Amino acid sequence: MREKGIEGMGGNVSRRAWLKSAGVSALGLAIGGRLVGQASPDARSRVERYPELKYINLAGNENPFGPSQKVSIAIVREVSNSCRYPFREEEILKERIAEHEGVGVENVLLGNGCDEILSLAGAAYGAPGETVVATRPTYLQLAEYAEKRGAHVEWVDHTESMHHDLEGMLAKVHEKKAVLSYVCNPDTPSGTILPPEKIRDYCVKAAESSSVFLDEVYLELLEDYEEQTQVQLVRDGYPVIIGRSFSKMHGLAGHRIGYAIASKEIVDRMGKLKMSSPSYLGVIAAIASLGDVAFHRQSKRLIAEGRERFCSLLDSYGLEYTPSVGNFVFHHTGIEIREFQRIMKEEHGFLVGRPFPPYEDWCRISIGKVNEMEAYAKAMEAVFG
Known part of the structure; x- marks a missing residue:
């Protein structure tokens, strides 16, 4: 069930290399003359503006690059x-x-x-x-x-x-x-x-x-x-x-x-x-x-790239995951899901997927914006590193 790392990166890509590769990806792609990464305020500034929204949500399977211009x-x-x-x-x-x-x-x-x-x-x-x-x-x-x-x-x-x-x-x-x-x-x-x-x-x-x-x-x-x-x-x-x-x-x-x-x-x-x-x-x-075909095409590409990078990160930790084609990845954590939710929320500020019985030590992670996934990679390093 475990998938291999993306082509050119291999299954043993380092976490540091992953973070560097993520930083040069979707932020430079433009849709309608606007940077995709600027489609909405970045996660941290949004939290600063609305203190009650203090968690980064990687649980809802939303498309973080929308709406289109x-x-x-x-x-x-x-x-x-x-x-x-x-x-x-x-x-x-x-x-x-x-x-x-x-x-x-x-x-x-x-x-x-x-x-x-x-x-x-x-x-x-x-x-x-x-x-x-x-x-x-x-x-x-x-x-x-x-x-x-x-x-x-x-x-x-x-x-x-x-x-x-x-x-x-x-x-x-x-x-x-x-x-x-x-x-x-x-x-x-x-x-x-x-x-x-x-x-x-x-x-x-x-x-x-x-x-x-x-x-x-x-x-x-x-x-x-x-x-x-x-x-x-x-x-x-x-x-x-x-x-x-x-x-x-x-x-x-x-x-x-x-x-x-x-x-x-x-x-x-x-x-x-x-x-x-x-x-x-x-x-x-x-x-x-x-009818906004250009946005659809870019959006699909960015989500696929983010999913592949996240899977390469999972490979580097030896974590099993399903071959997802969606805007999310379901992976093994080895930690009971409610405890994993607590750790990620209370210690790292992330909302992650709900329990899906009988896979009680697996978690579904939605593919977020580049800066969100970079931050989540650091949280994973604290948990699995």
């Missing part, structure tokens, strides 16, 4: 209109998403982040006597809402390589007559991904008797995203729900915009349970970001 300009331009409800703007965003995804507007459901989309799916399919199938560990939002509605969640453990056990999940779908199964690809906390042909095969077979929620919120971070996405299954009429978010590649986590792509029947079924709507500026931000 185009988004910032759009927000400033439209802020005076934020006294209005975004009814018309929501329709514009749905039209843009539909065009981007190659589906009809009736196939798009907006949510207050993808969390709401997951909650709606769990609530729409969850009911007493029904079964939902999910892997573990994974993102729990859908399963938790299904349980709240009275459904039973049938858990299928990851494989030893920390990938989805699709064969095991499919067997449970048919055995338990499940109404829905949940697949997060790439997954969290592992960041592992399965080949598109395996995902498609699973969805087609599971769809013979149930619906499938395919969570692709991290997929857009991949360069070959268009070859990996399974949105064609929706176009082909399968009962598949694709979940997406503007929180990752787009760097708009604070604006809470997510969406589902599904058949009109499924969109209507989930939409009837909606209890919120996106904010005006969130919708404006999403519209501006959707």
